[in-house]
């Protein structure tokens with residue numbers, strides 16, 4: 001949430017009523033090099049969700065930074081030409097109606113769509129799942145030229161009345177595509193001119209890339225920006241780079257950055273993924289400037305900005321991976337304070353992500369996809385243990401809530417053990433000494449993480465900026481997950497020591 005003021009994101013987002021030229025910034029240039037002039041080629045189907053403003057106790061208006069960007073008059077001016085979502089759908093306060101209408105408008109304009117995206121990969125995946133659940137109704141709306149009655153938002157209805165006309169041919173075509181058994185490559189089939197998916201796929205969003213790759217049928221996943229409410233931070237100058245290898249080049253003219261070094265260096269694992277050691281903490285030395293960062297070193301980012309932040313800890317850990325000319329480039333490692341722990345050990349967000357990535361490969365053999373996960377340190381009994389919530393779906397067919405019954409307990413137990421084997425030395429040592437009990441996977445019903453999102457949005461989170469927490473701390477959120485558990489599995493053995 002940021003207080004309203006002249007936008008410091010102006011230069012980051014759009015601050016002129018002219019169309020953004022693809023060649024006026026480095027990121028635009030690198031996109032141009034690979035995909036040509038997107039603005040001339042067609043429209044972007046970007047899922048955007050504004051959040052109502054709130055008023056601070058001192059009377060200042062405050063809103064999510066994404067909302068601030070969507071509200072700018074310049075953005076409003078270019079929206080109809082460059083994007084498929086009408087303004088009213090982005091500002092619709094009901095996120096379900098907003099999502100439905102944005103997908104509807106994207107389908108109607110399918111022949112013009114050249115880029116699909118949202119700020120974070122989780123939202124793109126979520127919108128495809130939404131389409132999976134609602135395509136019949138969407139097709140019926142396109143067939144009749146009438147939007148469903150439950151869309152009560154007047155802005156959305158007005159926007160629909162301007163563009164929605166009966167189109168039997170289009171409805172039949174979409175119905176044909178959506179009724180096929182497997183949704184592999186569905187994005188390419190529905191929006192055949194799409195050149196790339198533009199969305200953040202790094203950090204905690206890496207977990208969504210497998211599912212996104214499944215849906216997008218070989219389209220490049222372009223993780224273009226690294227930004228936060230505190231300020232725009234970096235851009236990706238190699239748009240075709242694999243999400244796991246992306247480095248961001250810092251933009252030194254956005255805010256003033258300083259860097260607190262992390263005492264224990266990050267490691268690089270066998271897949272060349274940066275991994276944050278569990279017990280990292282700051283050295284006693286003070287912050288260093290951007291020009292003084294060292295290759296291979298991990299840092300926590302501090303921001304000083306004209307908005308009034310002074311050496312503000314963004315809470316992100318990054319690692320210097322190279323230089324563009326003299327400008328340092330960083331790989332995103334993880335959040336500083338997201339730590340799972342049931343004893344003295346600390347397990348970072350990146351540790352959990354890596355362990356899940358190793359284990360979920362086993363699901364592939366069963367024709368299943370892990371769609372979301374989160375974790376919880378359960379200390380209700382002694383010793384405590386790690387609980388990892390998994391939402392799983394079959395690769396073929398949708399909404400199979402029998403998935404829990406079909407899971408092979410042997411494979412699932414192996415998933416638990418695989419996760420434990422991948423965790424850091426301290427965890428494995430504590431497990432061996434029985435200071436931590438066996439890791440547990442709780443499989444939840446499909447749609448559970450959707451309910452979790454609804455809960456956080458109801459508590460004030462912005463849907464556009466929502467990230468599923470890697471680790472659950474709130475009791476209410478835990479109850480939502482626990483009440484939807486369909487199967488539980490425990491690791492049957494202590495982890496191996498050589499890792």
Ligand code: AMP
Nearest residue numbers: 200202203225226227228229316332465
């Ligand atoms: P917020 O300010 O709530 O929108 O969240 C910003 C946070 O999202 C950052 O501090 C990062 O933790 C995360 N984030 C933003 N961009 C990226 C990115 N490109 N890769 C990984 N994490 C990101």
